[in-house]
Amino acid sequence: MTVSRRLAKPFxxxxxxxxxxxxxxxxxxxxxxxxxAEVSLGVPNPSAELVATTRHEMGLDRPLAVQYVVxxxxxxxxxxxxxxQLHEPVTRVLRExxxxxxxxxxxxxxxxxxxxxxxxxxxxxxxxxxxxxxSGGELLLTSSPSFWIGILLLSLFSFxxxxxxxxSGTSVRGLVLPAVTLAVSIIGVLTQVLRDGLExxxxxxxxVSARARGTGETxxxxxxxxxxxxxxxxxxxxxxxxxxxxxxxxxxxxxSRQGLGRIAxxxxxxxxxxxxxxxxxxxxLVFCVLNLVxxxxxxxxxxxxxxxxx
Amino acid sequence: xxxxxxxxxxxxxxxxxxxRVRRDRWGRRAPAGLAALLVLVGLLASGCGGNDAPxxxxxxxxxxxxxxxxxxxxxxxxxxxxxxxxxxxIDRNIFDSLVYQAPDLSxxxxxxxxxxxxxxxxxxxxxxxxxxxxxxxxxxxxxxVRATLDHAVAPATKSLYAGSLLxxxxxxxxxxxxxxxxxxxxxxxxxxxxxxxPFLGIQSPRALTRPxxxxxxxxxxxxxxxxxxxxxxxxxxxxxxxxxxxGPNAPGARPGAAYLDGITVSFIKExxxxxxALTSGQVNAIAQVPPVSxxxxxxxxxxxLTDQAPGGVFTLYLNTTRGPLTDLRVRRAxxxxxxxxxxxxxxxxxxxxxxxxxxSPTTAAYDRALENSWRxxxxxxxxxxxxxxxxxxxxxxxxTRDGQQLRxxxxxxxxxxxxQRDVLYQGIQASARKxxxxxxVVGQDSGTYTRAVATRTADIVAVSTQRAEPDxxxxxxxxxxxxxxxxxxxxGLRDPTLDRQLDEAAASSDGTVRRxxxxxxxxxxxxxxxxxxxxxxxxxxxxSTRVHGLSFSASGDPVLTGAWLSG
Numbered sequence: 001m002t003v004s005r006r007l008a009k010p011f012x013x014x015x016x017x018x019x020x021x022x023x024x025x026x027x028x029x030x031x032x033x034x035x036x037a038e039v040s041l042g043v044p045n046p047s048a049e050l051v052a053t054t055r056h057e058m059g060l061d062r063p064l065a066v067q068y069v070v071x072x073x074x075x076x077x078x079x080x081x082x083x084x085q086l087h088e089p090v091t092r093v094l095r096e097x098x099x100x101x102x103x104x105x106x107x108x109x110x111x112x113x114x115x116x117x118x119x120x121x122x123x124x125x126x127x128x129x130x131x132x133x134x135s136g137g138e139l140l141l142t143s144s145p146s147f148w149i150g151i152l153l154l155s156l157f158s159f160x161x162x163x164x165x166x167x168s169g170t171s172v173r174g175l176v177l178p179a180v181t182l183a184v185s186i187i188g189v190l191t192q193v194l195r196d197g198l199e200x201x202x203x204x205x206x207x208v209s210a211r212a213r214g215t216g217e218t219x220x221x222x223x224x225x226x227x228x229x230x231x232x233x234x235x236x237x238x239x240x241x242x243x244x245x246x247x248x249x250x251x252x253x254x255x256s257r258q259g260l261g262r263i264a265x266x267x268x269x270x271x272x273x274x275x276x277x278x279x280x281x282x283x284x285l286v287f288c289v290l291n292l293v294x295x296x297x298x299x300x301x302x303x304x305x306x307x308x309x310x
Numbered sequence: 311x312x313x314x315x316x317x318x319x320x321x322x323x324x325x326x327x328x329x330r331v332r333r334d335r336w337g338r339r340a341p342a343g344l345a346a347l348l349v350l351v352g353l354l355a356s357g358c359g360g361n362d363a364p365x366x367x368x369x370x371x372x373x374x375x376x377x378x379x380x381x382x383x384x385x386x387x388x389x390x391x392x393x394x395x396x397x398x399x400i401d402r403n404i405f406d407s408l409v410y411q412a413p414d415l416s417x418x419x420x421x422x423x424x425x426x427x428x429x430x431x432x433x434x435x436x437x438x439x440x441x442x443x444x445x446x447x448x449x450x451x452x453x454x455v456r457a458t459l460d461h462a463v464a465p466a467t468k469s470l471y472a473g474s475l476l477x478x479x480x481x482x483x484x485x486x487x488x489x490x491x492x493x494x495x496x497x498x499x500x501x502x503x504x505x506x507x508p509f510l511g512i513q514s515p516r517a518l519t520r521p522x523x524x525x526x527x528x529x530x531x532x533x534x535x536x537x538x539x540x541x542x543x544x545x546x547x548x549x550x551x552x553x554x555x556x557g558p559n560a561p562g563a564r565p566g567a568a569y570l571d572g573i574t575v576s577f578i579k580e581x582x583x584x585x586x587a588l589t590s591g592q593v594n595a596i597a598q599v600p601p602v603s604x605x606x607x608x609x610x611x612x613x614x615l616t617d618q619a620p621g622g623v624f625t626l627y628l629n630t631t632r633g634p635l636t637d638l639r640v641r642r643a644x645x646x647x648x649x650x651x652x653x654x655x656x657x658x659x660x661x662x663x664x665x666x667x668x669x670s671p672t673t674a675a676y677d678r679a680l681e682n683s684w685r686x687x688x689x690x691x692x693x694x695x696x697x698x699x700x701x702x703x704x705x706x707x708x709x710t711r712d713g714q715q716l717r718x719x720x721x722x723x724x725x726x727x728x729x730q731r732d733v734l735y736q737g738i739q740a741s742a743r744k745x746x747x748x749x750x751v752v753g754q755d756s757g758t759y760t761r762a763v764a765t766r767t768a769d770i771v772a773v774s775t776q777r778a779e780p781d782x783x784x785x786x787x788x789x790x791x792x793x794x795x796x797x798x799x800x801x802g803l804r805d806p807t808l809d810r811q812l813d814e815a816a817a818s819s820d821g822t823v824r825r826x827x828x829x830x831x832x833x834x835x836x837x838x839x840x841x842x843x844x845x846x847x848x849x850x851x852x853x854s855t856r857v858h859g860l861s862f863s864a865s866g867d868p869v870l871t872g873a874w875l876s877g
Contacts (some may be wrong), residue, residue: 034757041470048794050468086542087386087526096542151582159586166587167576169544256578258543269725269756 010295014288019072021284022277026071029273036060036271040084058084058273071277080281081274085267090278093263098282100170100258104251105244107175108182109237115183116190120229121221123191124198135192142188150181150254168255178255182248186240193236197229204228230301238294246283370859374875375572377593378868379584383543383577386526389509390462393471396597398508399867400575403548404445405511405531408436408455409502410558411864415778417502418560421450421512421532431497438488442556444514445536452490456482457515459492466522475504500779507865532556534568534871548573562861562869569859569874585852588612594857594875597868599850601661601729607852615851616661617862620673621782622775622798623665624731626720626842629769629801634716639698641839644718646684647691648741654845657734661850665843667832668786675780675815675828684836691745700746709746717748720770721762724753731772734844763800764793771800774847776866780828784812787835803840 029036037055055061059070074081080090123134157163157177168174201207202225210220247261260279267275299305384397389405410420419425422436442450459482462472478498483491494501504510517530529537534557535548549572557565576593578584581600587593589610599607599614607614628635628644635641651664663671666680695701695709695716702710709716720735735751742749754762762768775782775798784791789804791797808831815827835841851868853860859872 032757033755034760038760039756047474049465050470053465053468082523085385087523093542151580154583154586158592159590162590162592166583166590166592167544167578254580254583256544256576256580256583258541262543 010288010292014285014292017288018281018284021280022072022075023068025277025280026068026273029271029276030064032271034271036273040271075277075281080278083267083275084272085270085275086263086272090274093275094260094278094282097258097260097263101245101247101260103175104178104182104248104257104259105241107179108186108244109241111179111183112186112190112240113237115187116194117226119187120191120194120198121226124195124221124225125202131195135195138188138191140188141184144184145250146181146185146248147250147254149184150178150251153177153181154254166256168257170258174255174257178251178257181251181254182244189236189240190233194229194233197232198225201225201228227301231298234294234297234301238290242283242287242290245286247279370569370874371876372569372874373571375574376570376595376857376870376873376875377574377576378870379576379578379587379593379596381577381579381581381584381596381598387529387537387540388467388522388525389511389529390458390467390472390513391469391522391526393509395867398865399597399870400546400548401508401511401529401531402533402863402867402869403535403573403871404529404533404537405508405513406442406533406556407507407511408505410560410563411503411506412558412560413562413862413864415864416560417506418558418563420506420558421455421556432494433491434494434501435485435489435491438490439556440488442532443553444517444530444532445551446514446516446530448514448516450512450532451487451515452482452484453487454512454515455490455492456484457518458510458513461513461518462510472509475500475507475509503865508867534564535573538572543577545577546575548575557871562863562872564872568871570870573870588852588854591854595851595853595860595868597851599852601658601850604659604661604850607850611855613853613855613857615853615860615862615868616848617866618663618670618672619774619776619847619849619866620670620778622668622773622777622786623670623843623846624729624772624774625665625668625844627771627773627786627801627803628840628842629766629771630804630840631766631802633769634700634718635769637698638839639694640700640716643691643694643698643745644742644747645836645839645842646687646694647745647747648738649686650738650842650844651686653734653737653741657730657737658845662845662848665846666836668835668841668843669780669783669828669832670846673778673780673782675825677829677832679829680832680836688745695746703746706748707743707746708748715748716746717750718742718769719762719767720749720751720772721754721759721768722751722772723756723759725756727753729847735772766801768801773798773800776847778865780824781816783828783831783835784816787831787840788812805834805838805840808834 035051037051037058037060040058041050041054059067062070082089083093086093119134123131154166154177158166164177165171165174168178198221202221207220207224210224215223245260247259247264249261249265251257252259252262260282263275264279266272267279380396380399382394382396384392384394384400386392387397387401389397389401406421408420408422409425410418412418419439421439421442423439425434425436427434436455438450438452438455444450444454448454459476459479461467462469463476463479467473478494478496478501480493480495483493485491492501511531511533514530514532517525517528527540534551534554536551538547538549540546550568550570552567554567555565557563559565576587578587578596581598581603584596585599585603585606588596589606589612604614628641630636630641635644654662654664666682666684667677669676699711700709700716702713704710704715722731722735732753739749739751763771775786785798787799787803787805787808788797789799789809791799792802793800811827811831811834815824815831849862849866851860856875857873858876859874861869861872863869
């Protein structure tokens, strides 16, 4: 296989994903009940002329097929249009919001990793009591609504102790609480997945032989077990990161943060198609890229995959 | 010529004749749908009700930046476009109006030094104050006034509120650089009030030539504060206009430059976070303290300023055109079978007053006689339902007639739910169940909800409206004021008696006739159970004890321009 053909395949696949995501967006937009023009105006009883002008501007007075072609044509040209609600070009809106989302997502995942990895390594295959305690805690964390955790953290660390600001803004200090809130729910999932993988690896014959060679337990876990357990962890992390990069409405709202999630939520309720399209495009792209990256990482982690495709 | 000071105000609270209707938007961040209409807004200043006594303040002190946390964010700062209350609150600092309406509802000169009205009351001639400059350096001239008004009504502006204030506007003639004549299609007593709102604040004519998106993100007026920056979803900053000397010399206003160096408005949507920001001292004042937290605010040594919104209280409007509620006995059973007072007190922690009339107590012509005149009487409700033929019972215990369940459909737009109305609905639902009525409460997306209202499949529409004028009753109950005509009689009530009384009241300039007619309307609405008023929407503004000089405008927005911070 030539290099260009190897690159073409994932590229085409990504294009298909983007096209599919945008088509679903377009269809959902038109299937939702209510007149998008009326809903997007956002006043209880807009005048008939205002609705008519808006319908025309939104192109809603044309046949659906034509609207779809125009919609795709604009996308292909990279023209995301102007947000109906924010009165700004969608590309600028995305540019303003995306950085806040990226920093939050990466920070949350980093915190989650920092806690999950040691926790899983320490508890995998250990005595049932210790393991049970840990996995019970993880379950609790995962099932706690982030809204509640966020308010709890705010109450203690912001309202009472004043360590962190209520409005998190773009400062590093403001990033701490929202990132921790998000990390809390991720920690449970990551630890469970990692411990599961570790326990499976620790049952493998190669672990037995490593132990037979006299390798210490910690070394066995870190050098032999962890590497094997990383594959499922990577898969889950990729998915989590993708979801986080699409925006986290609840945490953004609780902490009054900028971010794609709030923008998308507002855009959906106000039928702001250009903004929704833009956010969907970014999310779909992120997933495609992450998929590629994860694929590459699989090969880095697991030499068997390298030889298999070579 | 008619003299200028049109209204005055003894007992002005009872006589708000110039008015405005403002509703929440329902498609957009911020206030809400037909059902969520405006509750957020409101109030009239002039300290009625439970304002905490200001601590003995020393003399005002200049300097400092006031931080104010709002619960919603403007979509656009062009006052000619955006309809939100938060936009009015912010734009009031940036824009001056031709005339000023004091909290007692009297009108005073502002950018217009004086004005005269033609004998046919169709032309208002304003003489502008000299020496006023906009933040971009342009001087105030008649051009600016004409450009501002034309901008509000221009189709290209797609105004969501300001344009509707100028329904009677025909055009403006420039008599000379400091005199402008505003022509109306017909006499319109509400025009001065309209011109006094921030929505028709005078904009720099130079700024109005910029592209629309620029008007939205960089407003230019002549007010005591100028616009500095706006980070979407985060904060908005204003800076003191040191050159300002043209404020209204009237109650509730400040003629000279502001005390504050600046104002920062943060947008904190989440109630608990906004409250925490206030209690921890991270902001000086917050909009919309949730009723459940009113005691927390007071208990923390903070101040709570409250006032009741004028206009139509939060009311269940009943569908008289189809379904079980066409029967007066069923409507009355619902009206008398539920203890709305107990529900209001428990859901809103005693912060919102129980409403007995469709009109708010702070509106002129409010009929006090209705108070406590229709107390709950479940036994009566049961008898009425029996009489109406709903005597059977189904498996779930609901009443039936000819095999049909007594089901009443109450949809609401879930996205725009506010003031815990869902909890209120649950309470009503539980009480209705005891009567054997199946109150079907359904939260819907705004598209579905709009359709349920427009097609009148809803049996109940729950709404509050704001307007400091009893004529709101005509918009709510007049048979001509249906949704398609821009009115609020969305369920199509037709009652010739009400129409006659409403029209007579609207046409009359005799206060006694108007009061009599409006009282009759309010009484008939209750007697015929066309509507069930529940509570009086009330604005709760929380501030720290450092903040002084905050007040409310005649139209009900917190006014920050006169504020100052003690050390």
